[in-house]
Amino acid sequence: MNSVNVRSLLVRGMLAGLAAGVLALIVAYLLGEPRVDAAIAYEDAHAAPGAPEMEIVSRSLQSTAGLATGVLLYGVALGGIAALAYCFALGRIGRFSPRATAALLSGVALVAVYVVPFLKYPANPPSVGDPETIGKRTTLYFLMMALSVLLAVAAVIVGKRIAPRLGTWYATVVAVLGFTVAVGLAYAFLPAINEVPEDFSATLLWQFRLAALAIQLTLWTSFGLLFGHLAERLLNPKPATATATAATTAVATPETSPETAASAH
Structure with a gap:
């Protein structure tokens, strides 16, 4: 693969990662943040008596701008690394199309990078x-x-x-x-x-871990689909249709003038 294609795929990978990060951000805000708030409430209720600790960054900023910055930067970085891995894997793991290779790579990466470690050491909310x-x-x-x-x-x-x-x-x-x-x-x-504390809500813990899994599933699935589409368009551009070809030929070929037609008779 030449350097032009590698650079183009890298850019497309980062763009796909950014778009996937937006979708993951929505899932994180809707599913993850309510569970984080509930876990923080549990932590505050079981905190030792005394003066409350000063917040360096407010919770409202953490759950909005902080969350968006972290997820989107993670999506862009993920997209760049995955695009470079895609350049290496394309054509080496089987006779798959660019789109199928992107889907396969995203699925394997989801399992290897997140699911396998998650099953051994699952994500925990605050206070755990x-x-x-x-x-x-x-x-x-x-x-x-x-x-x-x-x-x-x-x-x-x-x-x-x-x-x-x-x-x-x-x-x-x-x-x-x-x-x-x-x-x-x-x-x-x-x-x-x-x-995990003995009196911590098992339901809350389960919901938080499912939310964390849903965020990663959204991120990797959407990235695989988006990047696969962009890679397919770059590496296997569609040929011109028969209609477009005919129209191009008609424009390129000058029409026969009446004088030429008359001389032909």
């Missing part, structure tokens, strides 16, 4: 978790994410190598099963973390 273990929890989460991405890449490589012997279908099944077993082993060996 010990502040003294935040460093440990963050390290374990990103370690699980890195392992998941590496295992996904290894599964793709193994699937490609065994496909000539087993066929595409069985090679895919073997690669997926191998990925699942490896992830299961990682789940078993990495330490579990459960710091």
Whole structure:
């Protein structure tokens, strides 16, 4: 792939990421923020008596401009990185169209980057978790994410190598099963973390985690669809229709003048 296409795909990826970020922002504001407010209310109700802590950034600013800035920047960064990964994957993972490759890449990225780490270390609302273990929890989460991405890449490589012997279908099944077993082993060996207070609402916790999953699902799905459409238009432009071709030919060919027609007779 030449540098012009890479640059064009990078720009389209960032634009698609920005548009996907707008959709994810709507989901985050409608589904996520009410659960965050409920968790903060629980935290305030169970806080130790004394003077309340001063807010450096107000909650209203966090839930509006702060949320929008974070989600949109994340969408643009995600789009750029995913576009570069797309340039590498296109034509190397199978004979898929540009649109199908974008959809496949987005689905795999959603599973490897978010779903697999989420199932081991799910998102928690405010007031859940010990502040003294935040460093440990963050390290374990990103370690699980890195392992998941590496295992996904290894599964793709193994699937490609065994496909000539087993066929595409069985090679895919073997690669997926191998990925699942490896992830299961990682789940078993990495330490579990459960710091949810006993009296914290299980319903609120469940709703918050579903909202977090919905945000990521919206972001990756919309990005895959939007970027796939833009990549398809760039890499496989539609040919001119028969009508347009005929019209162009008619304009390019001068009409026969009456004198020419008369001389022909």
